[in-house]
Amino acid sequence: MKGFPAYASTWDKTWHYLFRIICCVVFIFLMFPILVIIPLSFNAGNLFTFTPEMLSLDPEGYSLRHYRNLFESPDWQVAMYNSFRIAPVATLVSVSLGTLAAIGLSQGHMPFKHPIMAILISPMIVPLIISAAGMFFFYSRIGLQGTYFGVVLAHAVLGVPFVIITVTATLSGFDKSLTRASASLGAGPVRTFFKVQMPLILPGVISGALFAFITSFDEVVIVLFVGSAKLKTLPWEMFSGLREQLSPTILAVATVLVSLSVILLTLVELLRRRSQRLRGLSS
Amino acid sequence: MTTDQVSLRRRVKRSLRIQKLRAFLLVAPLLLFVLLSFVGPIIDMLFRSVENQLVGDTLPRTVAILRAEEIDDNWQPGDRLFAALYIDLSIAADVKNHTRVASRLNYEKAGIASLFRSTGRKIRNIGSKEYEKLFVDLDKSWSTLDYWEDLVADLERQAALPVTTTAFRQWQQDHIGRGNDVSKLDPNNAFHVILLAELLASPADVIAGLAPLHRENLSAIMAIRDQFPPIEYRESFLEFSNKWADRDVWTTIKRYSPRLTEGYFLNAVDLKKGNDGVEARPEQERLYIKIFLRTFAMSIIITLTCFILGYPVAYFLAGLPTRYANLFLILVLLPFWTSLLVRTAAWKVLLQEQGVINDTLVFIGLIDHANRLAMINNQTGTIIAMTHILLPFMILPLFSVMKTIPPSFVRAARSLGATPLTAFLRIYFPQSLPGMGAGMVLVFILAIGYYITPELVGGNNGTFISNRIAYHISSSLNWGLGAALATILLAVVVILYWTYDRMVGIDNVKLG
Known part of the structure; x- marks a missing residue:
């Protein structure tokens, strides 16, 4: 760290440190709840706090029993199975339709661009309970309520705004002369798309897909209304666990999910850097 | 103009039209999908708030x-x-x-x-038993659905005895509406009462035009009409x-x-229809205005807390070189990527009476064992947990605006004699306003519609209007009222969305 200039007053110095302390406190506030559940999930007892054995780092205080519960309980098994059955399909729907639409939206000649954009982003803004209620009534009427297909459709809609936002952001830096160059060299529009455009916007598409995936994977309100007992997902199981009685198994699930978000965050970060590099923005 | 110019202009126009069409065709499938499976259902639900066909x-x-x-x-x-x-x-x-x-x-x-x-x-109990017995004693077919069906078809053709006909048809339609198999039902006993009452009230020749079988049967009934007990x-x-x-x-x-x-909407704002127009509900039934106000008040508190916590962090991040900024940004992005339920669960664990925070406070002696703080299942719990969940939505837009403020401006102000505070307040702060507006509106929009966190950590007095909507839709089954509350909430959100769009532009929303 560079030293203070000669003219800095005591107040300047105090403020410099005070400000860093404030920021540090906020960072702790952001990270502490997430980090604290990780050691707690290895708790040997049924408590939600650090036992004296854990604090003294006694191996007796730690165990994997909550993880064993998680992987042995049929409820959690079914929930995991359902989550991994719903999220990827929903993601696939929102990514394929969303990427096409984002390409259309970023063309200069798109009519009604703004209102259409507003509609496509709205699933992110409308309170989930309203979307859930609307879908519940409508899907019951057409017989999709309580079906796998209904939940996938609902989740696909929720993922759309994220795909649109990330893909249009990547396309905004896309150099149009590249497609023209490709066309002048004799490639048709389809070949141009797959050989020139797609590789360049791929990072945006994938990070949109990751957003859509986590949205579906972490979604509970819609599943509660549109789903059924057979379609219980991980968040549903966590929600009912948190509402009824807190079992330490939830901490184990939470730790698994935190690891998943660390992986996803790393992927998105790598993709963002790659995309900047590809577009010559460097980092 | 020469013909060449005309045809060129036409060709340019045509190619523009094709480009427009191509762009639109790319968007069309998704637009259709979102309209059909999202916008449509919501509009459909909103109509339930005024729909009242049941009575x-x-x-x-x-x-x-x-x-x-x-x-x-x-x-x-x-x-x-x-x-x-x-x-x-x-x-x-x-x-x-x-x-x-x-x-x-x-x-x-x-x-x-x-x-x-x-x-x-x-x-x-009204009349039906005796009536049915007298009818069936005359002719067994009066107890079969087929006979009634036949009679009503004939009555319908002759436009005779409309009350009986419509009653029978409504009974059939309503059963079909509930998904019952009409052919397996017995005719309702009340039909005998209804039929006789209508026969007595009609002119004598009303049965004259019917098919012979029905004419005979109905005449036989009329012949013994004095035996039927009158119905009061x-x-x-x-x-x-x-x-x-x-x-x-x-x-x-x-x-x-x-x-x-408009009854559901009146109910949603604690009013009702009285004898002389709209009136307030009695004190103990007033509920929703209070919850709406609470939702707003708590959302404002959450937005302000997010701002107070988020502004310094964004300022700090914006002042760092990109490499370090990206590193610290992970501390903001990881919570953003972590499951909402995980974060809510973490707060539930931390804030419990036997939880980590209370234990620590007792351990360092700030509070004694008997007076552990109640930080969960109340408004405090909701505010703490939701501030944590929404904080990244405040920091990210603030950061992206602050990144673009050249540090030379503040330095110039300092060199011209401004104190650090003046330089910040008059130079830096005004330039960070767009980010502040974007962050605050976004956090507020997300906060007022929140359901999960208030439901899990809100207890009795920390719940939001969304929790009431969910209650009416899944527990009390008062769908109209739920829809009316949802409509009001949606209207507020749409206005805020519009404001957000004017301020930031929805095509400028960034994620991470």
Whole structure:
């Protein structure tokens, strides 16, 4: 760290440190709840706090029993199975339709661009309970309520705004002369798309897909209304666990999910850097 | 203009049109998908807030008479009205629709549900047993659905005995509406009462045009008409419950009979329809204005806390070189990527009475063991957890705006003699306003519609309007009221969304 200039007053110095302390406190506030559940999930007892054995780092205080519960309980098994059955399909729907639409939206000649954009982003803004209620009534009427297909459709809609936002952001830096160059060299529009455009916007598409995936994977309100007992997902199981009685198994699930978000965050970060590099923005 | 110019212009126009069409075709599948599976269902649900067909559809005859009458202080329900109610309720009780009307009307006047239910159970006692016996003694076919079906078809053709015909048809339609197999049902006992009453009230030649079989059967009934015990509708109903003499019951039915109602919206803002127009609900029934205000107040507190915590962090990040900024940004992005339920669960664990924070406070002696802080299942819990969840949505837009503020501006101000505070307040802060606006509106929009976190850590007094909506849709089944509350909430969100769009532009939203 560079030293203070000669003219800095005591107040300047105090403020410099005070400000860093404030920021540090906020960072702790952001990270502490997430980090604290990780050691707690290895708790040997049924408590939600650090036992004296854990604090003294006694191996007796730690165990994997909550993880064993998680992987042995049929409820959690079914929930995991359902989550991994719903999220990827929903993601696939929102990514394929969303990427096409984002390409259309970023063309200069798109009519009604703004209102259409507003509609496509709205699933992110409308309170989930309203979307859930609307879908519940409508899907019951057409017989999709309580079906796998209904939940996938609902989740696909929720993922759309994220795909649109990330893909249009990547396309905004896309150099149009590249497609023209490709066309002048004799490639048709389809070949141009797959050989020139797609590789360049791929990072945006994938990070949109990751957003859509986590949205579906972490979604509970819609599943509660549109789903059924057979379609219980991980968040549903966590929600009912948190509402009824807190079992330490939830901490184990939470730790698994935190690891998943660390992986996803790393992927998105790598993709963002790659995309900047590809577009010559460097980092 | 030469023909070449004209044709060139036309060709340019044509190619533009093709480009427009191509762009639109790319967007069309997704737009259609979102409209059909998202926008449509929501609009459809909003209509439930004014829809009110149940009362009019289930009690059509009663409602028709009530509409024609002026209910003043001297008004008494007459025999004709009770006769109509007898037909309506007999059909409704047979189809089991009366409990639905009962619950609907009970939202408006407590006690109607039990009145309808008990009357629905006893309504078969009015005349039907004796009537059916006399009918069937004459001819066995009176107890079969096929015969009635045949008779009604004939009556319909001749336009004779409309009351019996419509009653039978409504009974059939309502059963089909509830998904029952009509061919397996027995005819309702009330049909005999209805048929005889109508025969007695009609001119003698009304059966003359019917098919011979029906003519004979109906004449045979008329021949023994003196054997049927006369039915006193009014007395029978009052015997079931003297509440049927209560004028309020009838005004409630009349008031909620139109196909569209503003009743749910009035209820959503703690009003109701009274005898002289709209009036306030009694003190103990007022609930929703309080919850709306609480939702707003808590969302404002959460937004401000997010701002107070987020501004310094964004300022700090913006001042760092990109490499370090990206590193620290992970501390903001990881919570953003972590499951909402994980974060809520973490706070539940931390803030419990036997949780980590209370334990630590007791350990360092700030509080004693008996006075552990209640930080969960109340407003404090909701505010802490939601601030944590929404904080990244404040930091990210602030950071992206602050990154673009050149540090030389503040340095220039300092070199011209401004104190650090003046330089910040007059130079830096005004330039960070767009990010601040974007962050605050976004956090506020997300906060007022929140459901999960208030549900799990809000307890009794920390819940939001969303929790009420969920309660009405999944537990109390008062869908109209749930839809009315949802409509009001959605209207607020749409206005905020519009503001956000004007301020930031939705095509400028960034994620991480």
